[in-house]
Amino acid sequence: MNTYFVTGASGAVGSALVPLLYANPGTRVRLLLRARSEEHLKERMEELCRFWKLAPDAEPRTRLTPLRGDAAHPGFGLSAEEYAALSADTTHLVHCAASVRMNETLEDARHSALGSAQEILALARRLAAGGTLRKVEFVSTVGIAGKRPGVLPERWIDEPRAFHNTYEQSKAEAEVLVRAAIEEEHLPITVHRPSMVIGDSRDGRIIHFQIFYFICDFLSGRRTFGVLPDLGEVKLDIIPVDTVAGAIAHASLDTAARGRIFHLCSGPEHSIRLKTLRPIVRDAFKKHGIDVPAGMLLPRSVFTVLQRAATRLAPIDRRRALSTLPIYLDYLGDQQGFDNREYLAWLSARGAGLPHWKDYLPRVLERFLDEKYPRG
Structure with missing residues (x-):
């Protein structure tokens, strides 16, 4: 029997992945969830089961075990007994x-x-020493490219680079640890770099x-009274969550994926231009019965000045949303591309x-x- 330990099971990728794992009757899954108490843990697990449409008496529930903890805490914040059990028979x-x-x-x-x-x-090393570890799937992000020019290759990135935000920088630094574990300790790890998961x-x-x-x-213009920056030919690389989850689930059983990096993304040729996405979004809002203001495109520099002024003058309940715009504009303003030929060949x-x-x-x-x- 395969026994998985999954962090982030309540997140976008994790919640799509877990059903693929428990679909196999020979698989047990332990889920690390943040919770204030054991009662809160049960509530969170019930929320997930409702999302998965698992009835209270569904058989897969017998193979799902929630654990209260935090992925960043020593020993995941688990008790000594729980960590020992985790270390005894986990395979993936x-x-x-x-x-x-951001x-x-x-x-x-x-x-x-x-x-x-x-x-x-640390857990992977312990499991490897005990002889039970078969595979580790490490979910990173194509954002580790930062502000690196050109198309990001499916390899380790040694070049110094600036970052759009602290999320990108910290994930890039985490990859340094994973690289050492693969190259120096030969741990069976696959690194997955998804693009924007939808x-x-x-x-x-x-x-x-x-x-x-x-x-x-x-892009609908509802938050900026129809005024938007002209971002030219910039593209957005999006990927459906089921595609990402499916790749991770398959890689976990594929020994040939050990030590490899996969860009779980659409790639430069099949990413959508923002100027193409914008009318699609506006039409979807209108079709849903939501009014959208008439659009007006401004040079990015002019829009930025107006955004700063609007943030200062806006009501408090709208100020926070406006204040986060520069973070996203910085990200969207770059013409980024992510090579996915290794991933496509593997598929x-x-x-x-x-x-x-x-x-x-x-x-x-x-x-x-x-x-x-x-x-209504």
Whole structure:
């Protein structure tokens, strides 16, 4: 029997991954969840089971074990007994936990990214010494490219570079630890670098609306009275959450994926231009019955000046949203690309491929609007 330990099971990627794991009757899954108490832990587990549509008497529940802790705490914040049990028979580690807030202090971002990476690697070493470890899936991000020019290759990045935010920097620093564990200790790790993760390609479902959805709200013009910056030919690389989860689940059983880096992304040729996404978003809002203001594009420098002035003058309840815009504009303003040829070749070898955004984006936007702005 395979026994998985998954961090970040309540996040976008983790919540899509766990059902793929428990679908195999020969698999047990231990989930690390933050909770204030044991009672809160049960409540959080029930929320996840509702998301997974698992009935109270469903058989997979007997193979799911929630553990109360924190991925960045020593020993994951588990009791000595729980950590010993975890170390005794776990065969697979999947590290999905991450704080994706872009405006954290560097100290807080490092505590989350580096602290959790250190704990996962410590457990991996212990399991390897005990002879039970088969595979580790480490979920990073294409954001480790930072402000590096050109297309990011599927390899370790040695070049010095600046970063758009503390999230990118801390994840890049965490990869340094993982690289050493692979090259010096030969731990069986695959590094997955997803791009911007959005809803399921089949029905648009996702457990949390994250950065992509903020960008869509922004592109609708509703938050800026229709005024938007002209970002030229900049593209956005998006990837459905089920595609990411499927890659991680498959890699966990593929010994040939050891030591490799996969960019779980659409790639430069199939990313969507922001100027293409903008009318699609606006049309989706209108179709849903939401008024959007007439659009006006301004040079980015002019928009930035207006944004700063609006932030100072805006009511308190809108000031916070406006104040975060520069973080996203800095990210969106770069023409980034992410090479995914290794990933595509790995998919092709098993007869799989990537969906195109034209086929799933309408469903993703419809789901978002239905849930965030339910019709009366």
